Each structure stands twice: as C-alpha cells, then as structure tokens.
Amino acid sequence: MRIVVIGAGITGLSIARVLTRYDNLEVVVVDKNPDVGWGVSKANTSIIHPCHEEDPDKHPLRTKLCLEGHDKWYEWTRELDIRVKWPGEIMAATSEEEIRVLEHYYELAIRNRVPGVRLLRGEELFRLEPTLNPEVIAGLYAPSAGTIDPIGACIALAENIVDNGGRLLLGRRVKGIRVGDYRVLGVETTGGFIQADLVVNAAGLYADEISRMAGISDYTIHPRRGQYLIYDRTVQPKPSRIIHSAPTQKTKGVYLVNTVGEVLLVGPTAEDLPSNMRDANYTTREGLEYVLKQAMKLIRKLPPRELVIRTYAGLRPEPSTGSFILRFHEDPWGFIEAAGIRSPGLTAAPGIAGYIEKLIREHVELKPREKWNPYRRDITRPKMLPATERNRLIRENPDYGRIICQCEGVSLGEVMEAVKRMKKIGVPEVTLDGLKFRAHIMVGRCQGTFCRPLTSFILQERLGLEIWSLKFNLEGSFYGVGRVKDLFKKPVEAGEK
Amino acid sequence: MIYDSVIIGGGPAGLAAAVKLAEKGYEPVIIESRDRLGGIPLQCIHPGFGLHLFREDLTGPEYIYRFIDRVEELGVKYVLEAYVEEIVNYSMISKKVRITSPRGVEVVEGKTLIYAAGARERTRYEIGLPGPNAAGIYTAGEAQTMMDMYGVMPGKRVLILGSGDVGLIMARRFVLEGAEVVGVVEILSYPSGLVRNIVQCLEDYGIPLYLQHTVKEIRARNGRVSEAVITRVDENFKPIPGSEFTVDIDALILAVGLRPRVKLLKELGVRIDPNSHGPVVNDWLETMDAPGVFVAGNALMINDYADYASMQGYWAAESAIEYIENKGLPSTRWRRVVPGENTRLVVPQYLSGLRDAWLYLRVSTPLENARLVIPGLGREIPLIHALPSLQLRLMLRREEILRAGEEVVVEAVKD
Incomplete structure (x- = not known):
C-alpha cells in the first residue's frame, strides 16, 4: 500500500524514513517547496534538548517523545552522518527569582530522568563556562544537550529515504485530500493526483489547512516568529557550552550556540503572529535588539555588531491545542496527523516518527524488509581530510582542489556533488539555497559576495543554465533580471521567461 | 625551491610587487585564488586608473594588463586557483604557505612574504539592516562582478545604499545598461565616495543623492526585494518621523564600505589597527608582529586608487629586497x-x-x-x-x- 507524507521537513522525513523499513509500504513524500527542509526546519535554534523543560503532567506524550527523540538522535546522526555536537547546556539565572525557575527545571529533570543535570554556582559554574557573564549567579547544567545541523538532517533523511526505495515529489503543493467511502484515496497536488492508502499530514506551519482538506478543523495554527543573529566564527569570547536564559512567564529563553558550523548563533525572539502572517519570516530592528539585549545578560562580552554575518527569522507552528497533534483518524480512515510540531519538535522528530509508526501498526499489518540500509554518507569535505588523502582526492578529481569559497574553504567538487545529490532526491532545479545548505558555500564572512557569482558562472558553463535565472529559493527569487543588454531589446521584457 | 618572496594575491598590489622584485633580479611567486591574474580591476571597465602611476587615464583591465604583460615578459612564476590555508612564519628567512589548488596540497616557501589579498565588502548584516533575506540585495562589488564579468543584470529599478565609490560607479553602469537608478542614499551629511565620482557618475546622469537619509525598512514580494522605505535622519542618525517615503525597486545595492581581508594575518598573530582595519605595520610595510611579512594594497588599508595599491606593492617589494639582503630589517627604536x-x-x-x-x-x-x-x-x-x-x-x-x-x-x- 502507498503512504503519502505531506511535508518534507524534519517531522515528515523522519516519519518517512522509519516507514521505508516496511516491505508492504510504498513511501512518497510531497512538499510545496522544491527542496527539503525549507519550512520550519530551516530556521530554528538547532538544539537537541535534554528534555528537562518538558512538564510530564501538562504534556505527557510530548515529554515522552522528546526523551525518545533525543536519544535516537545519538544513533541517527551517526547512521546518517549528520553534523552534530553534544556540548551540553547551561540555563543561566541572574536573580533569586530565576534560581527558583532553575530549581523547578531541576525537579523536572529528576522526574523525566534526564541524566547528569546539576545546579551550579560560583567557581564551578565559571570553570565549566568561562564566557558566562559575571552577573550570572547560578546555572542549571544539562550535559546531554546537543546542537545539530537541522537542514543538513533533512537532506540526510531525504537521501536515506531515496536509498531505501522511497520517493520525493518536490515543488508540488497539495490542493486537496481526496476522500471516498470514509477513507483517504489520495492527494490532489499542483503536479497532479497521487493515489494513497494512507496520508500523513506533516505540513508544519500549514498543517491546519491540510487537515481541513480532510474535513478536520478542531485546531488552528499560528506562527510564532523567532529572530536570530549569527556572528562570525572568529568572535571571542565564544562559549563552548550552549548558554540560555531561564524561561519566565513573560519571556522565552534566548540561546547562545556555537553551532556545528562553528559560528555563534544568538536568538530567538518569540513573537506570536496572526495566522495570516505565515510568510512573515523577516527580521525587525526591535526583534534583533531584544535578542541582543537578552544575550548580553548571559555572556561576558557580546561581540561587536559589525561581526554579525547574517540575521534571519524562522516561523514555528504554534497549535491552538498547545501540544503535538498525533492522530490516526477513522474518518476519513487512513488520515494521520503529525501536526502542531512546535518546540521541541526537532528533538522529538525521531520519537514522533516512532509514535506514528506505532499508530499505523495498530491499523495496518506492516512487514519489515529484509534489507534496509540505515546508512548515508555526507558529501566529501576535503578540508576535513588529512593532506595525503586530500591529494589523492584532488588527483582523481581536480575540482576538489578548486576552492571557490574563500571564507570557508569549500571546493567546487563539493558544489558539484551537491548538484548531483539534489538531482538524486528529485529536486526539480538547482537553487542557490540548495547549494548553500549542502556545500556550505555563501555562509561565511562575506555571505557569498565572492563565491555566488563565481559558482553561478561555473554552473552556467557546466549545466548550461542562465546565470540570471538561477533562483535563491522560491519562485521569483531570480539571481538577476536578465542578461546585460536585454533591457535594450524590445519588446522582450527582461526578467521574464 | 625557496623563492625570494611569496606574494599572496595577483591584483594591483601583488602584481606590482612581483614586477619590482623580478626587475631587480629576484625570484617571486604569485599565489592567486582566481583562474587568472588581475584581481578586481578586471571587472572595473570604467576609466580613472593609472592617473597617478602612469599619468594616463586607463580602464581597470588596461591598467592591470600593463602589470600582467610585464609579469609574463619577466617570466614571473604564478599559481592560479590557489587557496591559502595557512601561513607559517617558520624563521626570519622562511615563510611557508600551505596552499590547495587543482594540483593538490603543497607548501610554497619564501624568504619573505608579501600579503596583498585585497579587501572584502561590508554586508547589510554588519550595518544592521533588517528585513527579509530576499533576492536582489547585493553589494556593489557583487553587482559589478555579475554585470561586467558575467553579463548578468542584477536589477532594472535600483536603489543604492551608501555612497562608496563602487556604488557610485555602479549607479552609472546601471543607467548605461538601461536600468533606472532611483537614487543613492547616504546616512552622512557628505558623500563617502570621491568627488569626481559624484560628478561623473551621479550628477551627469541626474541620479538623486539623498544625504542624511537611510533605508529604514525593506520589503519583498515573491522572493525578491520590492520596496525600500527611505527616511531622513538627524545628527545622531535617528530616523526623523514623518520624513519616510517608499520607492519601488527590484534591486538594492549596498556600497557601505570595504574591509581589508586580514583573516590569515590574524591567524599569524598580527595585530589589527582598529582605525584602518588592516595590520599594524612599520615604514617598510612590514607587520610589526611577523618579521618578513609585508602587506600592500587594500589588505593594508582601503585605498582610493588602484595606483596607490600598486605603489604600496613596489614599496613592499623594495622592503623585501632589503630584508632578503640583510636577513631581516635593522633593529631600531x-x-x-x-x-x-x-x-x-x-x-x-x-x-x-x-x-x-x-x-x-x-x-x-x-x-x-x-x-x-x-x-x-x-x-x-x-x-x-x-x-x-x-x-x-x-x-x-x-x-x-x-x-x-x-x-x-x-x-x-x-x-
């Protein structure tokens, strides 16, 4: 039988990966975006949470899945060669009131059996993290916190799904769910109808709209915006642990993360936006100022503003129910929801996948495959290799010796490998963002001012596409508006295909 | 093989240094990151080059080919598509540069090193311009590369933020290619580019220059920048309420300054001058913290003219010769x-x-x-x-x- 997963984000792809283990399931993932992970998964704090912030009384399932997901990421990141590190985190308190907050989460850590959590003060705290602001009076240290490359994780999952016989249909927006005889029959998309026996709604920010297409309207989703700043990798001091403020009634915590890319990520805000603002993923002066003000309380010295290399905003789906919506519907039968996946959705994703698998198993007999490949290798990164191996690689393919990103030392070989891998998972056309997330070009100090035109030119030479018509990401985001001299050619309007 | 000097960067400063060394009978090697020598002047098709050095008005390519031709005549060695991973200041008379190129990883050694890696442009993020991360927002240099290296129009209704020279030159380039430049916005009360560029690039083409204005907000539609809200600012650069106006655009070009590229120097332990943003050097253009490492061109400080960068290249080369002959520069107070x-x-x-x-x-x-x-x-x-x-x-x-x-x-x- 065929199962269609709507949404190629961390949730949908985790579910799809788990389901490729079964012989009698044909797994198809559909997404409106032309690549994976471009929704909620793209822009978040990238934390694998220890799960001591989850209250098992209020959200028992969410707590359970967070804990399960956290531990599964240990395995998944190894199997799928996903960039991750496990520096642990410190929840920092600057007042007696905040210490009570820390104590509350310490209690939850014990209840949730989160390992290694300790309340630290004074010298012990500053020895653990010397970059902390001296005003910090206590910290709740949770050594099991990690930070992951979230979009890299989506890409890894997608490649593994395809390796195991699953399919991705990207760049197709779901227009409707076809239902007949009280069961799902398939999904109508902008790219045609796809028959399905089971449909999983993992549509992130738009999950409520998808549910409504299946006649389910008992919840809504509104976007909660998070704004972030990224500082250059060279900034000092750069914390080695993840540092964040104690969440209070009024404010959510602001994080300082030395990411897997070794840049300093600071954020987010938590701005509740009306549900018609699902495309408001832009930064604001006020938002960024707020983040900096909060971050300043946590770190000894915040780097100067001119060392900010990028700012961005992400939208998180906040369900009206306040909790994950994970259901297998009897009417229409076969409609499954993995909706309202708000924080800690990234951490919980593998747990959610396991839970959805269990829901399906309660309704359908699943036969495990004899051969299933849990492994996937990342793109070859010459700069991570010893010189002898790098030389061998360059001899075989000189593109690995052509460094096109001066900031991060990325070779053309990696870019071309990214192109190949995009094709493999069914990305309909090469985009600049697709290359950025895979090859890690355009992410350094200069933000692509050198490597973007160069890469575009090389792609024009090798793939025969027009430089100007390369897109950053979505429809309309063309790099240029046409060729030089096009504006003098009437009546052909430059910028139009 | 130990070269007399390893020169990092094959632009106006590096090439001039190479020519000077070779003319005096020394053997330098140029390490260049692109697939050809020349650096940024290759994409500067406007005149104004060579006035100081050659007393002639040349375009960027004409100017730089004087050096490239000379480098070829003199048989100076160079490595193209080479990325410098690390500089090791091994001893007073040995500077080892580890490079990656399509030929593999190798170490190039010189008695001296001339660092002429140029500058990078400041981006919208370091000046704190919030808004969407949309297509159509480029630095002036990237826009210039797009247009005059690769024949791509970055936009047809353009606003330029900042009045740096590259931005002014690009304003004229856009007009000459049939695009509309709605204006140049400068937060200061005076332009940051050369007077000659204000006259020849803006006034001659009727492009408005908004001094004491800034872009307060940018908006995007369909993945591309679509509007900019411009506002007047007071003497503390705070927006003056009520002075806003909105322009429709499809490209926002940033000309908000250059910064010397000093990452490798920093890694070498060289102090950076917070005023020039370049390395701290002495009157041989030698870094004070790494003997035998000389710096010239925009890596040293942002220069108004390529000519100055080349002059600094000559200067660094002469210093290197003195250094080579004496195995170091004299001790002094x-x-x-x-x-x-x-x-x-x-x-x-x-x-x-x-x-x-x-x-x-x-x-x-x-x-x-x-x-x-x-x-x-x-x-x-x-x-x-x-x-x-x-x-x-x-x-x-x-x-x-x-x-x-x-x-x-x-x-x-x-x-």
Missing part, C-alpha cells in the same frame, strides 16, 4: 604614529627614523580651510577642502622623523 584630532587613520603605524616614509591618512570629518599638523616634526600642510573620502598621502623625510619623540601625532586642525 620605533616611533608610534597616532591619529590625533579630526584624523581617522594613519598608515604606517610605526616609523623607524632610518628611512623616508610615505604616510597615508584620512580625516574623520569634512574640513574647510584646515591644516594638517604633525607637531613633533614641525610639519604643517594646508587642507583647503578635506573630506574623509579623500585619502591623503605625504612623504616624511628621515631627518624630520628623527626629530620626533616616541609618538608622532598627526592631526587636522581648523583655523
């Missing part, structure tokens, strides 16, 4: 150069008193009928009309320098 009143930066930062030296400097604010004063030297130069955008250059004689104490203060005073 250094005099620190300090930018004083109304002075933004002075390079070099240290003077030896053992040689004549050029000082490159900028004032920090526009000045009318002022004087440039170096009290310790008894030197005074009238400044009839000085702007921060105008790089000043003056020669100090050895005898003058010897008169100075430990500090040489350079300041601009109003009459």
Whole structure:
C-alpha cells in the first residue's frame, strides 16, 4: 500500500524514513517547496534538548517523545552522518527569582530522568563556562544537550529515504485530500493526483489547512516568529557550552550556540503572529535588539555588531491545542496527523516518527524488509581530510582542489556533488539555497559576495543554465533580471521567461 | 625551491610587487585564488586608473594588463586557483604557505612574504539592516562582478545604499545598461565616495543623492526585494518621523564600505589597527608582529586608487629586497604614529627614523580651510577642502622623523 507524507521537513522525513523499513509500504513524500527542509526546519535554534523543560503532567506524550527523540538522535546522526555536537547546556539565572525557575527545571529533570543535570554556582559554574557573564549567579547544567545541523538532517533523511526505495515529489503543493467511502484515496497536488492508502499530514506551519482538506478543523495554527543573529566564527569570547536564559512567564529563553558550523548563533525572539502572517519570516530592528539585549545578560562580552554575518527569522507552528497533534483518524480512515510540531519538535522528530509508526501498526499489518540500509554518507569535505588523502582526492578529481569559497574553504567538487545529490532526491532545479545548505558555500564572512557569482558562472558553463535565472529559493527569487543588454531589446521584457 | 618572496594575491598590489622584485633580479611567486591574474580591476571597465602611476587615464583591465604583460615578459612564476590555508612564519628567512589548488596540497616557501589579498565588502548584516533575506540585495562589488564579468543584470529599478565609490560607479553602469537608478542614499551629511565620482557618475546622469537619509525598512514580494522605505535622519542618525517615503525597486545595492581581508594575518598573530582595519605595520610595510611579512594594497588599508595599491606593492617589494639582503630589517627604536584630532587613520603605524616614509591618512570629518599638523616634526600642510573620502598621502623625510619623540601625532586642525 502507498503512504503519502505531506511535508518534507524534519517531522515528515523522519516519519518517512522509519516507514521505508516496511516491505508492504510504498513511501512518497510531497512538499510545496522544491527542496527539503525549507519550512520550519530551516530556521530554528538547532538544539537537541535534554528534555528537562518538558512538564510530564501538562504534556505527557510530548515529554515522552522528546526523551525518545533525543536519544535516537545519538544513533541517527551517526547512521546518517549528520553534523552534530553534544556540548551540553547551561540555563543561566541572574536573580533569586530565576534560581527558583532553575530549581523547578531541576525537579523536572529528576522526574523525566534526564541524566547528569546539576545546579551550579560560583567557581564551578565559571570553570565549566568561562564566557558566562559575571552577573550570572547560578546555572542549571544539562550535559546531554546537543546542537545539530537541522537542514543538513533533512537532506540526510531525504537521501536515506531515496536509498531505501522511497520517493520525493518536490515543488508540488497539495490542493486537496481526496476522500471516498470514509477513507483517504489520495492527494490532489499542483503536479497532479497521487493515489494513497494512507496520508500523513506533516505540513508544519500549514498543517491546519491540510487537515481541513480532510474535513478536520478542531485546531488552528499560528506562527510564532523567532529572530536570530549569527556572528562570525572568529568572535571571542565564544562559549563552548550552549548558554540560555531561564524561561519566565513573560519571556522565552534566548540561546547562545556555537553551532556545528562553528559560528555563534544568538536568538530567538518569540513573537506570536496572526495566522495570516505565515510568510512573515523577516527580521525587525526591535526583534534583533531584544535578542541582543537578552544575550548580553548571559555572556561576558557580546561581540561587536559589525561581526554579525547574517540575521534571519524562522516561523514555528504554534497549535491552538498547545501540544503535538498525533492522530490516526477513522474518518476519513487512513488520515494521520503529525501536526502542531512546535518546540521541541526537532528533538522529538525521531520519537514522533516512532509514535506514528506505532499508530499505523495498530491499523495496518506492516512487514519489515529484509534489507534496509540505515546508512548515508555526507558529501566529501576535503578540508576535513588529512593532506595525503586530500591529494589523492584532488588527483582523481581536480575540482576538489578548486576552492571557490574563500571564507570557508569549500571546493567546487563539493558544489558539484551537491548538484548531483539534489538531482538524486528529485529536486526539480538547482537553487542557490540548495547549494548553500549542502556545500556550505555563501555562509561565511562575506555571505557569498565572492563565491555566488563565481559558482553561478561555473554552473552556467557546466549545466548550461542562465546565470540570471538561477533562483535563491522560491519562485521569483531570480539571481538577476536578465542578461546585460536585454533591457535594450524590445519588446522582450527582461526578467521574464 | 625557496623563492625570494611569496606574494599572496595577483591584483594591483601583488602584481606590482612581483614586477619590482623580478626587475631587480629576484625570484617571486604569485599565489592567486582566481583562474587568472588581475584581481578586481578586471571587472572595473570604467576609466580613472593609472592617473597617478602612469599619468594616463586607463580602464581597470588596461591598467592591470600593463602589470600582467610585464609579469609574463619577466617570466614571473604564478599559481592560479590557489587557496591559502595557512601561513607559517617558520624563521626570519622562511615563510611557508600551505596552499590547495587543482594540483593538490603543497607548501610554497619564501624568504619573505608579501600579503596583498585585497579587501572584502561590508554586508547589510554588519550595518544592521533588517528585513527579509530576499533576492536582489547585493553589494556593489557583487553587482559589478555579475554585470561586467558575467553579463548578468542584477536589477532594472535600483536603489543604492551608501555612497562608496563602487556604488557610485555602479549607479552609472546601471543607467548605461538601461536600468533606472532611483537614487543613492547616504546616512552622512557628505558623500563617502570621491568627488569626481559624484560628478561623473551621479550628477551627469541626474541620479538623486539623498544625504542624511537611510533605508529604514525593506520589503519583498515573491522572493525578491520590492520596496525600500527611505527616511531622513538627524545628527545622531535617528530616523526623523514623518520624513519616510517608499520607492519601488527590484534591486538594492549596498556600497557601505570595504574591509581589508586580514583573516590569515590574524591567524599569524598580527595585530589589527582598529582605525584602518588592516595590520599594524612599520615604514617598510612590514607587520610589526611577523618579521618578513609585508602587506600592500587594500589588505593594508582601503585605498582610493588602484595606483596607490600598486605603489604600496613596489614599496613592499623594495622592503623585501632589503630584508632578503640583510636577513631581516635593522633593529631600531620605533616611533608610534597616532591619529590625533579630526584624523581617522594613519598608515604606517610605526616609523623607524632610518628611512623616508610615505604616510597615508584620512580625516574623520569634512574640513574647510584646515591644516594638517604633525607637531613633533614641525610639519604643517594646508587642507583647503578635506573630506574623509579623500585619502591623503605625504612623504616624511628621515631627518624630520628623527626629530620626533616616541609618538608622532598627526592631526587636522581648523583655523
């Protein structure tokens, strides 16, 4: 039988990966975006949470899945060669009131059996993290916190799904769910109808709209915006642990993360936006100022503003129910929801996948495959290799010796490998963002001012596409508006295909 | 093979250094990151190059090919598509540069090193311009690469933020290619580009220059920048309410300044001058923290003219020769150069008193009928009309320098 997963984000792809283990399931993932992970998964704090912030009384399932997901990421990141590190985190308190907050989460850590959590003060705290602001009076240290490359994780999952016989249909927006005889029959998309026996709604920010297409309207989703700043990798001091403020009634915590890319990520805000603002993923002066003000309380010295290399905003789906919506519907039968996946959705994703698998198993007999490949290798990164191996690689393919990103030392070989891998998972056309997330070009100090035109030119030479018509990401985001001299050619309007 | 000098960067500074060394019978090698020599002038198809060095008005490619042709004639060795991973200051007479190129990983060794890696542009993020991350927002240099290296139009209704020279030149380029430039917005009360560019690139084409204005907000539609909200600012650069107006655009070009590329120097332990954003050097253009490592061109400080970058290249090459012959530069007691009143930066930062030296400097604010004063030297130069955008250059004689104490203060005073 065929199962269609709507949404190629961390949730949908985790579910799809788990389901490729079964012989009698044909797994198809559909997404409106032309690549994976471009929704909620793209822009978040990238934390694998220890799960001591989850209250098992209020959200028992969410707590359970967070804990399960956290531990599964240990395995998944190894199997799928996903960039991750496990520096642990410190929840920092600057007042007696905040210490009570820390104590509350310490209690939850014990209840949730989160390992290694300790309340630290004074010298012990500053020895653990010397970059902390001296005003910090206590910290709740949770050594099991990690930070992951979230979009890299989506890409890894997608490649593994395809390796195991699953399919991705990207760049197709779901227009409707076809239902007949009280069961799902398939999904109508902008790219045609796809028959399905089971449909999983993992549509992130738009999950409520998808549910409504299946006649389910008992919840809504509104976007909660998070704004972030990224500082250059060279900034000092750069914390080695993840540092964040104690969440209070009024404010959510602001994080300082030395990411897997070794840049300093600071954020987010938590701005509740009306549900018609699902495309408001832009930064604001006020938002960024707020983040900096909060971050300043946590770190000894915040780097100067001119060392900010990028700012961005992400939208998180906040369900009206306040909790994950994970259901297998009897009417229409076969409609499954993995909706309202708000924080800690990234951490919980593998747990959610396991839970959805269990829901399906309660309704359908699943036969495990004899051969299933849990492994996937990342793109070859010459700069991570010893010189002898790098030389061998360059001899075989000189593109690995052509460094096109001066900031991060990325070779053309990696870019071309990214192109190949995009094709493999069914990305309909090469985009600049697709290359950025895979090859890690355009992410350094200069933000692509050198490597973007160069890469575009090389792609024009090798793939025969027009430089100007390369897109950053979505429809309309063309790099240029046409060729030089096009504006003098009437009546052909430059910028139009 | 130990070269006399490993030159990092094959642009105006690096090529000039290579030519000078080779002409004097020394053997340099040029490490260039692109697939051809020339650097940024290759994409500067406008004139204005060579006025100081050749007394001729050349385009960027014409200018730089004078050096490239000479490099070929002299048989100077160069490595293309080479990325410098690390510089090791192994000893006084051994600088090892680890490079990756399509030929593999190798170490190139020189008795000296001339660092001429140029500059990078500041981005919207470091000036704190929030909004969507949409297509159509480029630095002036990227727009120039797109247009004049690869034949791509970045936009057809363009706003330019900042009045740096590359932005002004691009304003004219856009108009000449049939695009509309809705204006150039500058937060300061005076332009940051050269007067000649204000006249030849804006005034001649009727492009409005909005001084004391900034872009407050940008909006995007369908993945591309679509609108910019411009506002007047007060003397503290705060937006003046009610002064906003919105322009429809499909490209926003940023000309908000350049910064020397100093990452590799920093890794070598070289101190960076917070005023010039380049390395701290002496009057041989040698970094004070790494003997035998010389710096020239925009990696040293942002220059107004490619000619100056090339002159610094010559200077660094002559210094390298002196260094090679003596296995180092003489021991001396250094005099620190300090930018004083109304002075933004002075390079070099240290003077030896053992040689004549050029000082490159900028004032920090526009000045009318002022004087440039170096009290310790008894030197005074009238400044009839000085702007921060105008790089000043003056020669100090050895005898003058010897008169100075430990500090040489350079300041601009109003009459």
